[in-house]
Amino acid sequence: MKSMIAMAVGVMLVAGSFVAYAADEVNIYSYRQSFLIDPVVEKFEKDTGINVNVVFAKKGLAERLKREGKLTKADLVLTTDISRLMELKDKGLVAAVDSGVIESNVPAHLRDPEDQWFALTTRVRNVYASKERFGNKAISYEDLANPEFKGKICTRSGKHPYTVALVSSMIAHHGEADTKEWLTKVKENLARKPQGNDRGQIKAIAAGQCDVSLGNSYYFGKMVSDPKQKPTADNVHILFPNQDKRGAHINVSGMALTKYAPNKAAAIKLMEYLTGDLAQGIYAQVNMEYPVKVGVKKSELVASWGDFKADNLAMSDVAKYRPTALKLLDQVKFDL
Structure with missing residues (x-):
């Protein structure tokens, strides 16, 4: 996986763009930190042979997507809360995804009614x-x-x-x-x-x-x-x-397919992977969040707090x- 880290202010990105494109790849814009994303992405690359490139930033990704328009190289956006997911949808920057895998893994109340964004953790x-x-x-x-x-x-x-x-x-x-x-x-x-x-x-x-x-x-x-x-x-x-x-x-972290994703098929494979047992388990262990997929175990520490009604x-x-x-x-x- 090739990652480029944004500086704390805005999206002053190292080298400013993705590097060394592969024939089969997914390019991500991410608000989520690298320590959480890297373990999942590296396993996905190993399991599928699809290369993943990630740009990390603390803010400004919606503005960047709008500026790039049809020329964007980004396929997928990962966000840290519901407000950023809705910002992407409201600005017309994302596309609907029709996936039975995602729908079976993500409960209806944790995804967009028009399938333009999906929660990954709560x-x-x-x-x-x-x-x-x-x-x-x-x-x-x-x-x-x-x-x-x-x-x-x-x-x-x-x-x-x-x-x-x-x-x-x-x-x-x-x-x-x-x-x-x-x-x-x-x-x-x-x-x-x-x-x-x-x-x-x-x-x-x-x-x-x-x-x-x-x-x-x-x-x-x-x-x-x-x-x-x-x-x-x-x-x-x-x-x-x-x-x-x-x-x-509860609030959520989530994902959305970009409107002009150049690698749509590969991006949807990654989206499905992120909602599966393995990726959901990594999220639970690394960041002590709650998986969205029913049946995936919480971390031992989170489980020690007891069950609750959401x-x-x-x-x-x-x-x-x-x-x-x-x-x-x-x-x-x-x-x-």
Whole structure:
């Protein structure tokens, strides 16, 4: 596999394009990091004889695809969340894929109704809770608006895609007016201005700055797996919200075939491979995410957190309410 790493700003790509094209290949634009993609791609190359070239970037891939148009060399885009998948679709940059293999491996609520994108993994928007000050108790996202949490909540920016997706799911379940009221009360309960990443929220709880926070499951997994970060992570429980009703909100990583893919047949082979048992198992072990294919084992650490009920709201519905979610976050001045 030939990979080219983008610098942290934009998509300032090494050499600016794919290199050494092969007769049978797939070219990928990826928001996902190389440590996660490389093991899967290398196994695919070995099993199929198809070469894979990857461009990694932190942002700007949709803009690059639009700029390249019909001349693009990219066949497949790998993304880190539902908002980027929908951005590709909304801008008309991806194509539908008709594959019985993918449809059998990826549940309907985790793929686009028009088959223009497909989830590869899921992650839960958990509640991190102080072992000392909150404990291992049932909680819901709605509870975070209650007076008992006044001055006790930490979170990252409301404009971050993970937060926007959660707010979007709240709109889908409760409507715009009730979600705005909920957001207003959650803001009033914040211990500090929204800031930092998910690991930063765990650090804040450990430091006594707040009692609970929102955070993705795999960040917690990475911290408890790191000897230097484990003492901090050991201060919190990872809780699955809304277990008595609809289940915990999930987000996804995913894939989409580009509109002008020059190697469409080979790209679809890779897409099918990524939803299969082997690739799904690698995803689960390497990044501590949840496989989308039913029956694939979770990592030992993730399994130790126990089974949970997931919200089966269609990802397309979550994405549909994203503009409204952004509007409400502005209206309540959540980040100010």
